[in-house]
Amino acid sequence: MSNVIRFLESMGANATAARMSxxxxxxxxxxxxxGPEQQTALINRDAGGFCESMSVxxxxxxxxxxxxxxxxxxxxxxxxxxxxxxxxxxxxxx
Numbered sequence: 001m002s003n004v005i006r007f008l009e010s011m012g013a014n015a016t017a018a019r020m021s022x023x024x025x026x027x028x029x030x031x032x033x034x035g036p037e038q039q040t041a042l043i044n045r046d047a048g049g050f051c052e053s054m055s056v057x058x059x060x061x062x063x064x065x066x067x068x069x070x071x072x073x074x075x076x077x078x079x080x081x082x083x084x085x086x087x088x089x090x091x092x093x094x
Contacts, residue, residue, distance in 0.1 A: 004032055004042075 007028065011017050020028070029042045041050035 004034065004038075007032060 026043050029039050032039070032042075034042070035053070037053040038050060041047075041053055
């Protein structure tokens with residue numbers, strides 16, 4: 001499997017490899033130690049079919065969790081280190 005990953009990585013990183021002829025690409029895929037299903041999927045450039053043939057789910061999820069709302073400050077303004085959360089209406093002399 002690591003040779004397949006290296007092959008795909010080199011295809012993405014090397015512009016010359018990405019522009020190889022169809023015959024050269026097919027020969028390179030056939031050289032990899034893969035079953036016929038995986039080879040066919042790679043030759044057809046079928047990412048979903050390749051993932052299915054490897055028993056890997058093609059669906060990937062990404063979540064972004066935003067922090068709780070914070071008090072808005074002007075750009076470059078530092079937070080006041082004397083502020084205590086929940087004491088907005090009180091002065092320090094009280």
